[in-house]
Structures are given as structure tokens and as C-alpha cells.
Amino acid sequence: VPENLKFSDGTPVRNDFNRVMTTAFNGASNIVQSGGLACLDEEGQKEITTLIDYYLENAAMLKEAMESIGYDVYGGTDAPYVFVKLPEGQGSWEAFSEILEKAQVVTIPGAGFGPGGEGYLRLSAFAPRDGVIEACTRLKEQMKKD
Secondary structure (H helix, E strand, O other), X not given: OOOOOEOOOOOEHHHHHHHHHHHHOOOOOHHHHHHHHHOOOHHHHHHHXXXXXXXXXXXXXXXXXXHHOOOEEEEOOOOOEEEEEXXXXXXXXXXXXXXXXXXXXOOEEHHXXXXXXXXXXXXEOOOOHHHHHHHHHHHHHHOOOO
């Protein structure tokens, strides 16, 4: 807006234009708001439940795989994350590297979540089912504790 464009009372149009633009564009776009509202209707709730069930099933598979090879495992029942307790003295970056090299499965070192996360790995169930099945197979074959 040109600086010298003014209302009849002499105030700059630029001032009001800026106010209108920051008000109009302050927040989520209309299409994002419509998407959010669609999640709240009956069909949207059904889709959400289907997705939650899918990822919790993935988490259950990851949890079972790690328990079957001798690890203590937490989570994976109400959230799509599984926390694996590592053997005493094994660091999370060390475990991450070992699993990546042996099983070619990507995990998340617990150290990334702060001091309380060290000594754990986090596994995420946010993956396609066939990838989770493959990861579980590789973990069971390559990471069995002695």
C-alpha cells in the first residue's frame, strides 16, 4: 500500500490495511479448519478410531517382538511408542548403532529425550504394517539376548 494513500481524515490506509491483513491471516487457514471439523463428525471419528487401532496393533507387534527376545518393554498399549529397557551399562546410542548394523532397523536412542531416557530405546509404531512385520522379524533373528 503506498505510503501517501490516505483516508479523507488524513490517516494512512496502510495502518488499517496492516490491521485487516494480520487479523484475516492470524490462525489456521479455512481449509485446515474444515479438515479439523471433518474429524469431529461421525465418519471422521470412525476414521480416527481405525487409524488409532492400526498403529496400536503395530505397537503391540513391536512390544511382543522385543519381549520375546528378552527385553523389558514399557508402553505400546495406550500410545504408539514402545520403550525398551536396555541391559545395565548399555547406552542408548550404542544400542541404536548395534541394532542398525545387525538388524538394519532404525530405533530412537533414549538419550534424545533427556537424561531420564538414557538406558532405553524408543520404537515408533508409525509405519506401514509390512515394515513393522519385517522389523520384528529382523529384531527377533538378529537381536536375541544370550
